[in-house]
Amino acid sequence: MNIYWTAYAEFDTISTFDFLQPNKLELNFSKDPSKSFTICPAYQDQIRNTYELKFPNTYNILLDKNISSPDYDQKYFDEMVNIRSIDDKLFSYNLRYLFYTDQPLEISMTPAYLTVNEFTQNTTLVPGKFDIGQWFRPLDCSFIMNSNQLQLKKDDTFAYIKFHTDKKINLINFYRSQNIIRLQNDLFKTRLYKPHKIKPMSYFYQLYNKIKFKKIIDKEVKSNIIKN
Numbered sequence: 001m002n003i004y005w006t007a008y009a010e011f012d013t014i015s016t017f018d019f020l021q022p023n024k025l026e027l028n029f030s031k032d033p034s035k036s037f038t039i040c041p042a043y044q045d046q047i048r049n050t051y052e053l054k055f056p057n058t059y060n061i062l063l064d065k066n067i068s069s070p071d072y073d074q075k076y077f078d079e080m081v082n083i084r085s086i087d088d089k090l091f092s093y094n095l096r097y098l099f100y101t102d103q104p105l106e107i108s109m110t111p112a113y114l115t116v117n118e119f120t121q122n123t124t125l126v127p128g129k130f131d132i133g134q135w136f137r138p139l140d141c142s143f144i145m146n147s148n149q150l151q152l153k154k155d156d157t158f159a160y161i162k163f164h165t166d167k168k169i170n171l172i173n174f175y176r177s178q179n180i181i182r183l184q185n186d187l188f189k190t191r192l193y194k195p196h197k198i199k200p201m202s203y204f205y206q207l208y209n210k211i212k213f214k215k216i217i218d219k220e221v222k223s224n225i226i227k228n
Helices: 041-047 074-080 118-122 178-191 201-210 213-222
Strands: 002-009 050-054 059-063 081-085 090-100 106-110 123-125 128-131 138-145 149-152 157-163 170-173
Touching: 074 081, 074 090, 118 123, 118 149, 118 157, 128 201, 138 157, 178 201, 178 213, 201 213
Parallel strands: 002 170
Antiparallel strands: 002 090, 050 157, 059 149, 081 090, 090 138, 106 128, 106 157, 123 138
8 A cells, every 4th residue: 555755844944854764663572572462463453554753853852931942043943842832831843744645544643652762751742543545634743741851862753653554555755845835735724714613534534525635636746756
């Protein structure tokens, strides 16, 4: 099953070419397979088609009465750190992984519950699930900070994504061209200026299919594939 992906920073602060392709989760906690829970069928079902998302660079965050960083400059901080709620210690690091396929397929994003690093030990990642074949939106690195200082370390895993299918996955990288950006932004605007009521994902799937957005975006994505 072909799944197309790209990654970027919200304000293009980080080069898209600094992001790593998601890699398949393969963990073995014992040299003796007979003593490892990784041979359990229930575990294998859980991690089937599960991939890791990793940080493209290193950034330190400090939390006192306010949130700040000793790294880079204020412009980087303003563009990359979204302060959602100081009281709740809820923030976003403005990294975006975007996936697309031309058929219905649910994807879920969860904390990296089997990976030990500073981010996984000191945050609670906000999870989510939607159909990447019926809605074109990126994944957001939103988290609750459980400590007063945090390092987002280059190449550290910050989340798992699971493709809910038994089919073999073939990840194909595409470039987020200006046409794709415009289409993505235009689709996202359909969420604006509506009555203030939480709508289920089924509402957005109906909209996506009604305007035949797949026919519009499919050509753009496939014409911007990055050849290996």
